[in-house]
Amino acid sequence: MNSLDFDFYESEDPLWNPALLTIPVPGIRKMVNLAATMDDVIHLSIGQPDAPAPPHVIQAAVDALEAGQTGYTMDAGLPELLEALAVYNNARYGRGISPENILVTTGATEAIYLALTAVSAPGREFIVPDPSFMLYAPLIRMNGGEVKYIPTRAENNHQLDPVEVIDAIGNKTHAIVLNSPSNPTGTVYPRETIEMIVQEAAYRGVYVISDEVYDHLVYDNREYASVLSCCSDLDHVMVISSFSKTFSMAGMRIGWMIASQGAIRKLRRYHMFTTTVANTPCQWAGVAALQGERGFIDRIVETYKQRRDRLVQLVEKTPYLEGYIPEGAFYLFPSLPDGVNGSNVALRLLRETGVCTIAGDTFGESCRSALRISYATSIDNIEKAFERIIPWMARQDFG
Numbered sequence: 216m217n218s219l220d221f222d223f224y225e226s227e228d229p230l231w232n233p234a235l236l237t238i239p240v241p242g243i244r245k246m247v248n249l250a251a252t253m254d255d256v257i258h259l260s261i262g263q264p265d266a267p268a269p270p271h272v273i274q275a276a277v278d279a280l281e282a283g284q285t286g287y288t289m290d291a292g293l294p295e296l297l298e299a300l301a302v303y304n305n306a307r308y309g310r311g312i313s314p315e316n317i318l319v320t321t322g323a324t325e326a327i328y329l330a331l332t333a334v335s336a337p338g339r340e341f342i343v344p345d346p347s348f349m350l351y352a353p354l355i356r357m358n359g360g361e362v363k364y365i366p367t368r369a370e371n372n373h374q375l376d377p378v379e380v381i382d383a384i385g386n387k388t389h390a391i392v393l394n395s396p397s398n399p400t401g402t403v404y405p406r407e408t409i410e411m412i413v414q415e416a417a418y419r420g421v422y423v424i425s426d427e428v429y430d431h432l433v434y435d436n437r438e439y440a441s442v443l444s445c446c447s448d449l450d451h452v453m454v455i456s457s458f459s460k461t462f463s464m465a466g467m468r469i470g471w472m473i474a475s476q477g478a479i480r481k482l483r484r485y486h487m488f489t490t491t492v493a494n495t496p497c498q499w500a501g502v503a504a505l506q507g508e509r510g511f512i513d514r515i516v517e518t519y520k521q522r523r524d525r526l527v528q529l530v531e532k533t534p535y536l537e538g539y540i541p542e543g544a545f546y547l548f549p550s551l552p553d554g555v556n557g558s559n560v561a562l563r564l565l566r567e568t569g570v571c572t573i574a575g576d577t578f579g580e581s582c583r584s585a586l587r588i589s590y591a592t593s594i595d596n597i598e599k600a601f602e603r604i605i606p607w608m609a610r611q612d613f614g
């Protein structure tokens with residue numbers, strides 16, 4: 216633990232709300248900070264697209280700034296963006312979503328924060344896949360909710376078994392968190408999985424909170440099953456997405472939530488007490504992204520697919536790593552042999568070869584023997600990284 220972590224976790228200063236203790240030691244930051252002190256590091260740790268946003272999207276933000284669009288928007292979001300999001304989602308999922316079903320947020324992160332902290336409370340249980348994006352469990356626990364993890368496994372492509380999820384629903388279950396395509400596994404859930412979970416949840420009065428930020432990054436012409444295309448109404452769902460991954464706009468911080476009008480009205484108030492509104496010029500960039508030419512998406516999907524294919528081949532050749540074919544996002548979450556400490560492996564791999572990956576335990580409790588490898592980087596970098604990883608692994612004795 217470095218001194219910064221010590222301040223955060225061990226300080227007895229009564230100033231701080233003990234709920235902050237639910238925020239785990241940030242595994243990603245630890246690795247990236249160490250990497251920053253080293254030379255010649257190859258990052259397979261990146262959680263954002265490596266290309267800039269399309270030029271017309273950037274231009275729309277510049278134009279908005281030059282036109283003096285520097286004030287607050289309406290609290291739910293820029294009306295033009297709410298309208299464009301309704302049109303876009305209705306065309307994509309064949310629904311009748313209206314602008315009143317949408318809240319524009321500061322990235323998907325704010326929407327996740329609003330959703331989880333607004334519904335989590337002591338005595339409520341949340342079903343969460345393990346591994347999963349590291350925000351969910353701490354935000355649930357911070358407000359007294361409990362997390363029931365459903366482990367997924369590399370030998371099963373980290374697919375979530377809908378029967379396991381349904382069997383886990385009990386009297387205390389309040390919501391189920393889904394994330395397809397998944398960070399950190401890249402797994403895309405088939406329509407049957409989403410339908411079974413969404414239908415049973417609605418029947419039992421359980422919410423489904425679905426993080427769909429990688430909704431366009433799906434390969435091999437697979438169909439993408441959004442919760443929005445699997446629910447009969449919006450009464451028990453909150454669907455979250457953003458421009459960050461699809462349009463390489465992570466730093467522009469525009470996301471959204473789609474839910475029932477009642478839920479959106481509640482969350483609008485909460486949103487005003489957290490971030491007020493999302494960034495105005497970048498909301499205009501969002502309008503341009505949705506209404507402009509979208510060939511960009513096809514091009515990045517093809518690029519990510521080629522990288523994925525090469526990464527899968529290289530992982531197959533690597534001693535001690537068990538991979539699979541991830542169908543979406545830009546991550547692979549290979550297993551190490553049972554009992555091998557993934558955190559030590561990631562740290563030693565960085566120190567001894569200069570390749571930065573993220574340890575599995577950053578993403579849950581059942582995945583200490585795993586690494587997250589990101590392919591949001593060039594094929595050239597991926598090749599060079601494995602020229603270091605393969606001989607290093609071959610020298611280990613993980614028995």
Ligand SMILES: Cc1ncc(COP(=O)(O)O)c(C=O)c1O
Binds near residue numbers: 426428459465469
């Ligand atoms: C699964 C998942 N959800 C949400 C986010 C955050 O997205 P945004 O940049 O829109 O806040 C990320 C970013 O890595 C992510 O991987």
